[in-house]
Amino acid sequence: xxxxxxxxxxxxxxxxxxxxxxxxxxxVGNRLTDISAAVQDWAERKNGYSVVRDLxxxxxxxxxxxxxxxxxxxxxxxxxxxxxxxxxAIEPMVNVGGPDVKVLDDDWTAVTTDGTNSAAF
Numbered sequence: 001x002x003x004x005x006x007x008x009x010x011x012x013x014x015x016x017x018x019x020x021x022x023x024x025x026x027x028v029g030n031r032l033t034d035i036s037a038a039v040q041d042w043a044e045r046k047n048g049y050s051v052v053r054d055l056x057x058x059x060x061x062x063x064x065x066x067x068x069x070x071x072x073x074x075x076x077x078x079x080x081x082x083x084x085x086x087x088x089a090i091e092p093m094v095n096v097g098g099p100d101v102k103v104l105d106d107d108w109t110a111v112t113t114d115g116t117n118s119a120a121f
Contacts (some may be wrong), residue, residue, distance in 0.1 A: 006084040007096075007117075011049065011096060011119050014049060014094060015092055018072075019038065019039075019092050019121040020045045021038040022042070022090045024038065025037075026082065028083060029093065030079065031076065031078055031079050031083070032070065032080040032081075032082065033071070033075055033076055033077065033079045034076045034077065036072060037074055039072040039073070040073040047087045051100040052093035052094075052118070053071070053073060054099075055091070057070030057072075058070060058091075060087045060088055060121060061087070061091060071088055072091075092121055093121065094118065094120075095116055095118045096117045098114050101113070
């Protein structure tokens with residue numbers, strides 16, 4: 001696939017680290033927004049990127065996309081209290097520029113509205 005720039009390597013690293021930070025918050029008794037806040041804090045506040053607000057992680061049950069929504073932003077200590085047995089996908093999406101994205105005509109591909117790079121884990 002070739003080499004990528006140090007800037008893109010950093011974006012990938014920060015995005016992966018934001019996932020790791022979020023996973024660290026998955027503990028019985030924590031709140032759903034503890035996960036969300038961990039992504040936002042690492043990506044935005046500590047590294048100067050933005051997180052996508054239009055797309056998010058989700059619960060997984062009898063269908064792959066279920067409630068609850070697992071946002072990539074928010075204040076910690078709010079929302080659903082995490083319990084043993086819950087299953088959900090944490091899907092941080094981090095942008096170099098602004099947080100806005102649009103979905104292309106194929107109804108699948110998401111791109112940033114400002115044309116900057118984005119990464120997701």
